[in-house]
Amino acid sequence: MDNRKINFEKINSIYIAGPFSAKSAHKVMCNVNKALDIGIALYRKGYFPYIPHYLTFQINERMDEIGIDLDYDDCMSLNMFWLNQSDALYFIGPSPGANLELEFATKKGIPIFYSLSEVPNLNKKEGVTNHD
Numbered sequence: 001m002d003n004r005k006i007n008f009e010k011i012n013s014i015y016i017a018g019p020f021s022a023k024s025a026h027k028v029m030c031n032v033n034k035a036l037d038i039g040i041a042l043y044r045k046g047y048f049p050y051i052p053h054y055l056t057f058q059i060n061e062r063m064d065e066i067g068i069d070l071d072y073d074d075c076m077s078l079n080m081f082w083l084n085q086s087d088a089l090y091f092i093g094p095s096p097g098a099n100l101e102l103e104f105a106t107k108k109g110i111p112i113f114y115s116l117s118e119v120p121n122l123n124k125k126e127g128v129t130n131h132d
Contacts, residue, residue, distance in 0.1 A: 011087040011111065013048045014119070017101040018092025020053050032057050038090060038116065046122030050086055052079045072097075080104060088113060 016035050022028045032053045039049035056075050063070050076097055083089065089105040090113045091098065105112055113119050 011047065013050060013086045014042050014088045014090050014113070015050045015083045015086035015101070015105075016042075016052065016090045016092065017083075017098040017105075018053070019095035019098060020056055021095070021097075028057070034092060038092065041116050042090065042119065044123060045116075045119055047119070049090075050082050052082065076100065083110075084108070086110065090114075090119070 016038055018035055019031050020028065020035075022031060035051050035053035039051040039054075042049040052075075055078070059070055059075075079097065079101065083101055083104060088111040089101065091102055102112065104110075
């Protein structure tokens with residue numbers, strides 16, 4: 001991403017897009033944790049991340065407990081609503097859902113980041129670093 005074209009003063013919220021679903025519960029948790037780690041890093045840089053992986057994980061857990069099924073379209077509907085409210089998108093990597101989110105952000109002209117090093121540190125706290 002060419003950072004010279006982005007007005008960072010207008011970016012507060014960053015939506016995190018990346019793989020969630022996987023063949024094992026362990027891999028799903030790895031995907032959730034990766035998104036959480038990126039969200040934490042973005043927060044420490046001075047932004048407000050939206051991490052759909054965590055919300056989807058929590059909703060799925062609760063719905064399993066009470067015997068209700070949330071399907072893929074329901075999850076994507078929730079996610080697209082929040083993406084539309086966000087100032088930027090952070091793309092972890094491809095998946096069917098993340099690819100739709102990337103396409104949506106591209107069409108809407110929402111700034112897209114692919115690595116933490118592309119996102120400037122707005123927070124001047126000591127010890128805040130750029131981890132990829």
